[in-house]
Amino acid sequence: MKVFCNSCHDIMSCEVKETEMSKEIKGKVIYYKGKKSFCSECKEEVFVETLLDYNLEQLDNAYRDAQNLIKKNQIQDILDKYDIGKRPLSQLLGWGELTLSRYLEGALPTKQYSDTLLEILQNTEHMDKLLESNKQNITDRAYSKCKLAISNLREPEVSIIRNYSKIDTATKYLISNLTDVTPLALQKLLYYSQGFFIAFNDKFLFENDCEAWIHGPVYKEVYYDYKDFRYNPIENTMEYDCKDLILESKEKEVLDSIIKHFGCYSGKILEKMTHCEMPWIETRKDIDDNEPSNKVIQKTLINNYFTDVKAKFNMLNLVDINDYSKDLFNKLF
Numbered sequence: 451m452k453v454f455c456n457s458c459h460d461i462m463s464c465e466v467k468e469t470e471m472s473k474e475i476k477g478k479v480i481y482y483k484g485k486k487s488f489c490s491e492c493k494e495e496v497f498v499e500t501l502l503d504y505n506l507e508q509l510d511n512a513y514r515d516a517q518n519l520i521k522k523n524q525i526q527d528i529l530d531k532y533d534i535g536k537r538p539l540s541q542l543l544g545w546g547e548l549t550l551s552r553y554l555e556g557a558l559p560t561k562q563y564s565d566t567l568l569e570i571l572q573n574t575e576h577m578d579k580l581l582e583s584n585k586q587n588i589t590d591r592a593y594s595k596c597k598l599a600i601s602n603l604r605e606p607e608v609s610i611i612r613n614y615s616k617i618d619t620a621t622k623y624l625i626s627n628l629t630d631v632t633p634l635a636l637q638k639l640l641y642y643s644q645g646f647f648i649a650f651n652d653k654f655l656f657e658n659d660c661e662a663w664i665h666g667p668v669y670k671e672v673y674y675d676y677k678d679f680r681y682n683p684i685e686n687t688m689e690y691d692c693k694d695l696i697l698e699s700k701e702k703e704v705l706d707s708i709i710k711h712f713g714c715y716s717g718k719i720l721e722k723m724t725h726c727e728m729p730w731i732e733t734r735k736d737i738d739d740n741e742p743s744n745k746v747i748q749k750t751l752i753n754n755y756f757t758d759v760k761a762k763f764n765m766l767n768l769v770d771i772n773d774y775s776k777d778l779f780n781k782l783f
């Protein structure tokens with residue numbers, strides 16, 4: 451940058467340096483970080499017009515900080531966040547319709563108006579209430595735009611959960627409600643959930659097929675999601691709240707019952723249990739014990755087997771699953 455230097459009487463290049471500055475406003479000294487420029491040659495201060503605007507802006511922000519007043523860019527943030535114009539927002543607040551235009555040009559808001567603005571900047575629900583109670587002050591179009599912006603602000607957390615497939619939701623429900631569940635155990639618990647859900651409800655809990663792997667039935671999609679935990683318990687990252695997982699009460703009841711009656715066994719025990727059951731044995735009948743296989747355990751096998759189990763153990767409700775899991779466990783030793 452080149453400017454006129456009064457000492458050198460010539461156009462000189464200059465250096466800009468950040469400087470502590472202060473100014474007294476209404477009896478209070480405000481300190482702020484401004485910028486000054488100096489002639490590269492004689493080191494005297496030189497005048498640069500753009501720095502004046504910059505310093506005024508810095509002083510303005512420092513003063514607002516000291517007084518806890520909203521800043522201009524924060525007012526702009528409100529308009530952007532809620533997709534609303536300065537005029538409709540003024541009207542919504544019951545203020546003169548040019549009030550926000552004046553604030554955006556630099557006029558200082560009163561403490562009361564500033565607090566109102568800070569509140570709506572930080573609190574989406576507060577903004578929503580304001581919008582609902584004063585919507586008659588603004589056009590339908592301004593209302594719908596703002597309403598949409600508010601619902602989009604709320605959307606993210608909910609939409610993650612809504613996008614979970616049924617097997618993902620069931621998986622997350624199991625993990626949330628169990629301590630120390632390993633990927634191996636998780637697979638078997640999903641399998642029993644699927645098996646007993648069809649037996650009690652005449653439909654499958656989820657559409658996914660499982661494969662007859664060496665260590666028992668495996669839902670491949672879920673396997674890849676959690677395989678990094680290897681033989682360790684799956685860490686619940688808690689990126690969702692368990693109560694927000696969308697499951698029907700019938701689905702929850704079956705999952706709860708599987709947690710209660712199978713969740714107490716280790717992955718290895720559960721593996722051995724599934725090795726005693728027809729669907730896995732039947733699917734692997736032509737395969738050696740240690741030979742990997744991706745063969746799907748047909749859903750009809752799962753349906754037939756667990757429907758038979760339900761009949762054989764005279765299960766009337768989900769509590770009776772206990773008889774089956776105990777019987778299986780006793781067969782192992």
Ligand SMILES: [Zn+2]
Pocket residue numbers: 455456457458462489490491492493494
């Ligand atoms: Zn100079």
